[in-house]
Amino acid sequence: MLPYALLAYRASIHTSTGATPYSLVYGTEAVLPIEVEIPSMRILAEAKLEEAEWAKQSYEQLNLIDERRLKALCHGQCYQQRMARAFNAKVLHVTPDSRGKFSYKYDGPFVVKETFSGGAIILSNMDRTENALPVNADAIKKYYP
Template sequence: MEAVLPIEVEIPSMRVLAETELEEAEWAKQRCEQLNLIDEKRLTALCHGQCYQQRMARAFNARVRHREFKPGDLVLRKVLHITPDSRGKFAYKYDGPFVVKEVFSGGAIILSDMDGTENALPVNVDALKKYYP
């Protein structure tokens, strides 16, 4: 008894051809058809994957709240770095309040402290939330 690989059952090889006693022309025709089906299955899987990604992106983007900041708005900045002397889970999650000095189109914002000293580095909009005193 010989072992037959599962791929050989789907796409017969010469050994399977000899066992089934197909004519060589018939075998070549079936082999070409099955190889064409493999390309079609691959394209179908690729299309399905792209459709799935689009559906997931659409579902995610439907729940995103757009935040727009204008110069003069008060904001809180998320604390991104944990300092060694932090109080663990009791540490503050946000710094601030800060004043929005300048807004760029790519989602970057320049902040300044409440006393007017400007921070040199821009901050991403994702790390900010509005502050309502």
């Protein structure tokens, strides 16, 4: 089953490149086994070509392979930027605390300044100075004066 899985992988368009791996290597799309039994429009068009014309078209496609690879590279870079933006929008950035893991990070009453989905909360002191690090909402207890 591995050859069939590899054929499916190499003949499918990948989101990251916008092209099939087969076309980036060989400059043309792969001929699927089903297209041999039931000819597609592409196979019928190639069957009507003279051998010299078919060779000329294949040579022109090979000349354009560098352009296709460059286009796939640009598409891949745009894809990575989109994924990075989506990841950064969902991740709450936390700077490491230099006081050590056993020290008290919060002391005294606080006011909830901002809440985020997922249970993160930004706290501020009673004099409205904001703490830099977010806190998990499960670690907060209600303060009764």
